[in-house]
Amino acid sequence: MRLEKITLRHLKMPMKAPFTTSFGTVDEKEMLLIEAKDESGTTGWGETVAFVAPWYTEETLKTTWHMLQDFLIPILLHKKIGHPDEVTSLFAPIRRNCMAKASIEGAVWDIYAQQTKQSLAQALGGQKQRIEVGVSVGIQPSIAQLIALIKGHIEEGYKRVKIKIKPGEDVEIVQAIRAEFPNLPLVVDANSAYTLEDIEILQQLDDFNLLMIEQPLATDDIVDHAALQKKLKTPICLDESITSYEDARRAIELGSCGVINIKIGRVGGLTEAIRIHDLCKANHIPVWCGGMLEAGIGRAHNVALTSLSQFILPGDTAGSSHYWYEDIIDPEVKVKDGYIEVPQSVGIGYKPNMAVIDKLTISKEIYQ
Ligand SMILES: O=C(O)CCC(=O)c1ccccc1C(=O)O
Numbered sequence: 001m002r003l004e005k006i007t008l009r010h011l012k013m014p015m016k017a018p019f020t021t022s023f024g025t026v027d028e029k030e031m032l033l034i035e036a037k038d039e040s041g042t043t044g045w046g047e048t049v050a051f052v053a054p055w056y057t058e059e060t061l062k063t064t065w066h067m068l069q070d071f072l073i074p075i076l077l078h079k080k081i082g083h084p085d086e087v088t089s090l091f092a093p094i095r096r097n098c099m100a101k102a103s104i105e106g107a108v109w110d111i112y113a114q115q116t117k118q119s120l121a122q123a124l125g126g127q128k129q130r131i132e133v134g135v136s137v138g139i140q141p142s143i144a145q146l147i148a149l150i151k152g153h154i155e156e157g158y159k160r161v162k163i164k165i166k167p168g169e170d171v172e173i174v175q176a177i178r179a180e181f182p183n184l185p186l187v188v189d190a191n192s193a194y195t196l197e198d199i200e201i202l203q204q205l206d207d208f209n210l211l212m213i214e215q216p217l218a219t220d221d222i223v224d225h226a227a228l229q230k231k232l233k234t235p236i237c238l239d240e241s242i243t244s245y246e247d248a249r250r251a252i253e254l255g256s257c258g259v260i261n262i263k264i265g266r267v268g269g270l271t272e273a274i275r276i277h278d279l280c281k282a283n284h285i286p287v288w289c290g291g292m293l294e295a296g297i298g299r300a301h302n303v304a305l306t307s308l309s310q311f312i313l314p315g316d317t318a319g320s321s322h323y324w325y326e327d328i329i330d331p332e333v334k335v336k337d338g339y340i341e342v343p344q345s346v347g348i349g350y351k352p353n354m355a356v357i358d359k360l361t362i363s364k365e366i367y368q
């Protein structure tokens, strides 16, 4: 394929359930949609996952736009691409900027899947027909409200629940949830809010039969995490710390984690995500698909990726209606009894809903 026309759209989507972390609240998600058309007219779609502010990683919506416009689109436009894997080497001279790279690489994978007449899941090597789904709950105003929300999600059928913790809002909350739901598969995610000095708190969390503790220590650390893992029986799951295959290899070698959360955007695309998946499989490290409050295009890519066999644990890939009044794909992603059916039709398996996309678009630029 050769990409001949790339349309970038900047969308702003109101969230049905605003998502609060220790850094603030996302009540409107902004993203760029990448619509890439090749010489035969096949169109592939990608979505950026960076937030407006750099609280999760250093990328922002504006940096992804800058990277796409000034570097990544010029590299790919009119270039012959035989297989999506080649995008990784074409982008190799550009340091980091994983979310920007992943967004357009995803569109290339979508085109490739369509041209080889496969579903995106098949093109990635995925075999599962349905995937298990968990839900991530943001910080709530009170423990009572958190428990009520969790109760609702269990009734909806979600297979596990993840809550956010931070110093001062941790042990007491977990204790209250455990008292109510002794057997719930429960995860806590600290988004790097602790240091090794907090080891006593983290050791207290070790007594609650948690499925894992996600990213307790610094975003760029694997050394302290290795020290911590030696002192905990609960597996540590790394999220922010893993931005590449090499990061994953080093973390596994050091014993920094027992689980890895794979996010396509954080690791620079589907090709790198598959490499990390395969590495984890060879090392018996369970993985799951993380979420970035994606709209339908990003969510569709997550569903396809999760069909690979080492995605053993339920992902943060809740259904469209958990986040959106109206998603940008048709049909929307639906969760039934805690599962999403992996689409078997060609490409991502969901159609971009142009009426909704147009309504939410605040600006648009074409490169050709
Ligand atoms: O529901 C989702 O998409 C995942 C929610 C979530 O936990 C999250 C949301 C935004 C940024 C980081 C994270 C995270 O996994 O750390």
Ligand SMILES: [Mg+2]
Pocket: 189, 191, 214, 215, 239, 240, 290
């Ligand atoms: Mg996380």
